[in-house]
Amino acid sequence: xxxxTILIVEDEKDIAGLIAHHMEAAGFxxxxxxxxxxxxxxxxxxxPDLILLDLMLPDMDGTEICKILKQKEATRxxxxxxxxxxxxxxxRIVGLELGADDYVVKPFSTRELSLRVKGILKRLKGVxxxxxxxxxxxxxxxxxxxxxxxxxxxxxxxxxEFKLLKELLLNRDRVRSRETxxxxxxxxxxxxxNRTVDTHIQRLRHKLGSHGKMIATVRGIGYMIKEGTS
Ligand code: CA
Numbered sequence: 001x002x003x004x005t006i007l008i009v010e011d012e013k014d015i016a017g018l019i020a021h022h023m024e025a026a027g028f029x030x031x032x033x034x035x036x037x038x039x040x041x042x043x044x045x046x047x048p049d050l051i052l053l054d055l056m057l058p059d060m061d062g063t064e065i066c067k068i069l070k071q072k073e074a075t076r077x078x079x080x081x082x083x084x085x086x087x088x089x090x091x092r093i094v095g096l097e098l099g100a101d102d103y104v105v106k107p108f109s110t111r112e113l114s115l116r117v118k119g120i121l122k123r124l125k126g127v128x129x130x131x132x133x134x135x136x137x138x139x140x141x142x143x144x145x146x147x148x149x150x151x152x153x154x155x156x157x158x159x160x161e162f163k164l165l166k167e168l169l170l171n172r173d174r175v176r177s178r179e180t181x182x183x184x185x186x187x188x189x190x191x192x193x194n195r196t197v198d199t200h201i202q203r204l205r206h207k208l209g210s211h212g213k214m215i216a217t218v219r220g221i222g223y224m225i226k227e228g229t230s
Contacts, residue, residue: 010052
């Protein structure tokens with residue numbers, strides 16, 4: 001049987017041990033790293049299926065690790081749950097903007113944590129199976145055929161607009177920051193990027209017509225498509 005691997009990046013050994021114990025009991029294969037450098041080494045040895053990432057590490061900041069992983073093609077699809085001792089809303093938003101898939105605040109229950117882990121992995125499997133054709137209300141995006149239609153009527157989108165829409169649809173209900181969009185759609189970041197993303201979003205909305213409002217602006221962060229909007 002092929003067990004899914006969870007990489008636990010946590011410098012507090014008691015907490016790391018406790019999480020490891022519960023994840024193993026839940027049927028996962030567990031790898032533990034007590035600092036950032038070891039985490040990267042372990043990821044090279046064996047790419048994990050999910051990463052539990054502590055925010056405060058002795059050699060690196062968890063947010064920094066998250067950012068690096070989400071920028072690399074090879075690692076950007078590995079889900080990350082940020083583990084933080086800080087409960088301030090700002091920290092949470094930062095975590096989400098960095099592309100983390102979820103977060104838990106210490107102290108957390110191990111039961112809750114394993115439910116979150118299982119939830120994300122399950123969701124990811126669903127996305128992988130369905131992602132050839134993405135549907136949102138009357139909108140259909142066919143990944144392989146590179147075709148977008150609304151109520152059967154084909155839209156004329158540029159490659160960038162297509163990729164933007166796909167990225168937002170694949171991450172429904174999650175805010176995508178401008179930086180994340182640049183990384184995942186354009187493949188790099190550059191100065192003055194905000195305007196570039198905004199301009200393309202405006203054009204995309206225009207082409208979607210009355211459905212353009214499905215792309216919501218999240219002030220100060222970026223954009224998102226919410227489930228149930230059209
Ligand atoms: Ca720590």
